[in-house]
Amino acid sequence: MHVYLYLISATYVSAKRSAALARGLEAAAPVPAMAIRLEAEGQGLWAALDALLVRGASRIDLRPVGMPFSQSLEKWLPSAAGAWLAQQSGSTPELFFASSPEHDAATVRAIARAEVSLRRIGEKPAGEMGKGWDLPPAHRHHLLVCTGPRCHVKDAPNLADALKVEIRRAGLSDSCLVSTTGCVFPCNAGPVIVHYPRGDWYRVADLSDIQSFVATVLAKGGRLEHLIFHQTGVSHEPA
Structure with a gap:
């Protein structure tokens, strides 16, 4: 077929x-x-x-x-x-x-000539300013979750959603700012979550790793050394 x-x-x-x-x-x-x-x-x-x-x-x-x-x-x-x-x-x-x-x-050529609906745009002073876009929300943990295609291919397409579910389940939603990103570059080590302010880079392969990350790192303030592959400020290049 x-x-x-x-x-x-x-x-x-x-x-x-x-x-x-x-x-x-x-x-x-x-x-x-x-x-x-x-x-x-x-x-x-x-x-x-x-x-x-x-x-x-x-x-x-x-x-x-x-x-x-x-x-x-x-x-x-x-x-x-x-x-x-x-x-x-x-x-x-x-x-x-x-x-x-x-x-x-x-x-x-077909896209360039396509008949599409149009909306008239009028003047709107400060129209580029969005509601609630003044300051970041209150948080203790900033989590950058790679959702780029190379992490996605490694059977972690719903990593960000699973992380948010576990954070809510642990009652930590008000202290965590989860930001999805494009490629953060160490694709071979992915799927990747970067945890700030510590600057620890975690390889989180499955739901079990996510649950351990939330329970140990976010809830208890610990670290999962076996999942950390890099730290911000620590060069990964040999001397």
Whole structure:
């Protein structure tokens, strides 16, 4: 069975809007299809490939969705898919990686000429100022949670949501500011949570690690040395 796997790269887009695009792509595809988001939430690339293999896929075309699509992702995604392929045993599907849509002149022309609804914009003094954007909320812990595509692929697509659930369960919501980020660079050590003001960088691989992090680090003020791989201010370069 020939299938399409659409790879949506969409930072700062709500889960609802991303899901609507995914449904539209799957419905319009000329072959059976699945669409996933590379950042933030939902099924990761490897998990999606596992699911398509179970469904009987013999050929999977990975089709990037984004205008323009990240050049670094274009280079990395085929390698990440190849890593999945190397882990398989028995019969495996053929994998292909499609060019990004902006390389197709007809697609760019269609977007440029699309008939879209318009809203008139009037004057609004200080319109760039948002409500409640004056000061950061009160907090004792600032947690930077990487939701970039390389952490996402390592079976941690809902890391930020799981962390927030555990923080609420521990009654610590008022003392924790959770900020999701794009790539923080040590992708090979991910999934990554950076804890300030201490500056400890944690590799948090699963729900058990998240629960331990909340119970030990946030609730008790301790540290999980076995999960820390770097500290801000401590060079990771050899002397």
